[in-house]
Amino acid sequence: MGSRPIFIGWGVLLAALTAITWLGYTSSLNADVLFVQAFLGDLWGVSAPFRWTVPPANGLFPGVLIGALGFFAGFDNATFYLYYAAAYSVLLFAGAGIMLRAQWGWSPRRHGRRRRWRCC
Amino acid sequence: MGLESAQAWAAAALAVLLICLVDSGHEHGALDYMLFLPGSHAGVVLVALPCFVLVQRALAGASRAIILLFALTVLSMFSDFLTLVQIVAPVAAAMALIGWELPQLRRRAAVIVLAMSAATLMGAGLYFALGRSGIVEEGPLTSQLMSMLDAAKTYVTTLPQLAAAIGALRVSCAFAGLAIGLALSLRAILARRTAETLPVILLSLSASAGFLGPIIVGTYSDPALFRQQLPYYTMTFIILVWALARILRGRAWLLAPATAALGLLLVTQDVALAWKKPFVLNPSFVRLADGLEQLPADLTLALYWEAKPIYLGSRRRMMVCQLAGDGNVYNWIANYGLCLEGLKRWSAGHHWLAIDTSSSENPAESGLQGLMAQYGLPDRQIDIEGRRIMLYAWSAKREARVRDIICRDGDAFRRAPPC
Numbered sequence: 213m214g215s216r217p218i219f220i221g222w223g224v225l226l227a228a229l230t231a232i233t234w235l236g237y238t239s240s241l242n243a244d245v246l247f248v249q250a251f252l253g254d255l256w257g258v259s260a261p262f263r264w265t266v267p268p269a270n271g272l273f274p275g276v277l278i279g280a281l282g283f284f285a286g287f288d289n290a291t292f293y294l295y296y297a298a299a300y301s302v303l304l305f306a307g308a309g310i311m312l313r314a315q316w317g318w319s320p321r322r323h324g325r326r327r328r329w330r331c332c
Numbered sequence: 333m334g335l336e337s338a339q340a341w342a343a344a345a346l347a348v349l350l351i352c353l354v355d356s357g358h359e360h361g362a363l364d365y366m367l368f369l370p371g372s373h374a375g376v377v378l379v380a381l382p383c384f385v386l387v388q389r390a391l392a393g394a395s396r397a398i399i400l401l402f403a404l405t406v407l408s409m410f411s412d413f414l415t416l417v418q419i420v421a422p423v424a425a426a427m428a429l430i431g432w433e434l435p436q437l438r439r440r441a442a443v444i445v446l447a448m449s450a451a452t453l454m455g456a457g458l459y460f461a462l463g464r465s466g467i468v469e470e471g472p473l474t475s476q477l478m479s480m481l482d483a484a485k486t487y488v489t490t491l492p493q494l495a496a497a498i499g500a501l502r503v504s505c506a507f508a509g510l511a512i513g514l515a516l517s518l519r520a521i522l523a524r525r526t527a528e529t530l531p532v533i534l535l536s537l538s539a540s541a542g543f544l545g546p547i548i549v550g551t552y553s554d555p556a557l558f559r560q561q562l563p564y565y566t567m568t569f570i571i572l573v574w575a576l577a578r579i580l581r582g583r584a585w586l587l588a589p590a591t592a593a594l595g596l597l598l599v600t601q602d603v604a605l606a607w608k609k610p611f612v613l614n615p616s617f618v619r620l621a622d623g624l625e626q627l628p629a630d631l632t633l634a635l636y637w638e639a640k641p642i643y644l645g646s647r648r649r650m651m652v653c654q655l656a657g658d659g660n661v662y663n664w665i666a667n668y669g670l671c672l673e674g675l676k677r678w679s680a681g682h683h684w685l686a687i688d689t690s691s692s693e694n695p696a697e698s699g700l701q702g703l704m705a706q707y708g709l710p711d712r713q714i715d716i717e718g719r720r721i722m723l724y725a726w727s728a729k730r731e732a733r734v735r736d737i738i739c740r741d742g743d744a745f746r747r748a749p750p751c
Contacts (some may be wrong), residue, residue: 266371271371
């Protein structure tokens, strides 16, 4: 089997697991957690001036960007956070996977110093 | 060094299960901090992993990788200054090692470090420029700093508290992963095999920077600040599963069924709970918002922990202005525009001004005295969902008082009508 179906299979499984686990133990969302949803909601559709004070670690990239994709896809309230959990776990999975796959095709000791340096 | 595709993806899935889901039922499950709080530095970890792969590709001569690395670093730095500590510094240290070991790669290593340094400066520039936009303001950068020794002492003495909150298993795995990563990195450096071990070295350096950063800088004053150490609680799990896969070697195929079994175990543990929960957010805040809308309250004032839940509970229909305990407007992770619009509505609608006096997460913050001192005695007091709400009818004098409080200078936003 190629690499892509394996990646997709694990990704879907992890997204579902994370979303279900989150739903299972989260009883309410506090003000800190609601930051992304409130920020995006105000940016897009509220009838009040947009004058936001964001935290110094504002999380605009990639956190709010990930949230924006879900928000504009129409996820709201609980579905928004289910989407967020799924998206984050899949991105973390992709990052961890490519790190674990990273390998050097060339070693200076084995192949001499003039060969082209290859990786990943 | 690397794993085959099938094994790598199974190992990555195992790492994510360990990072996100094991011990997720604790008071502050990893999900809360790592997934839902972009302001808790969660994004730096997401950016670090592709950055480390791009560094390897750039070393291999891919010029496009440098451009991508530059762009990711700019955006990440603009979003979170911990990028400097947890991504840029580890890459710079690893490139110094590469340059020392392999002279033929010195130029490429230097280009990578230069590109990332320039990206760091540009990201910081964007960050400070944002504050001048008049639309979004950044909160203050530094919190209270303590000495390195005091921060280290705080870390050691509060470690049991942290382990109880996020799970002893998570804390132990992070420690074991860092120890293994550092041992492997040291062995590779001494054997002059830095290049072959670069992925593990980058992960270990980032985890170390995550772990030591808040202690060296002196920001670690509370166990909740483990959120500044997220690479320590994520990269180390990737190192652990990598080590596990290497130990299994020919039997690494076992990773896939083992990961699937762990996933199944976790999901059966949580699925029963999931079906019992109402599929709405914060039901009591939704009911509170409904009650306030029926009054109707043109402007609602609430403390930090209440303002956003009420606002979102009303589906963003109500104007909820965030207050500090002393009754002044508290522009911290909030939209000041809601205060302005709410004041305008109260001024035109002449309905109620409502003040929620409770603080659900931190009762000590409830500042009834401070609120009374600022706004005077209410006309009515009602209880909704166990919360004391003070109601003020409109009068020209009161409106002038509230306008004075809301329009007071104290942040970078230009005052607009009705101020």
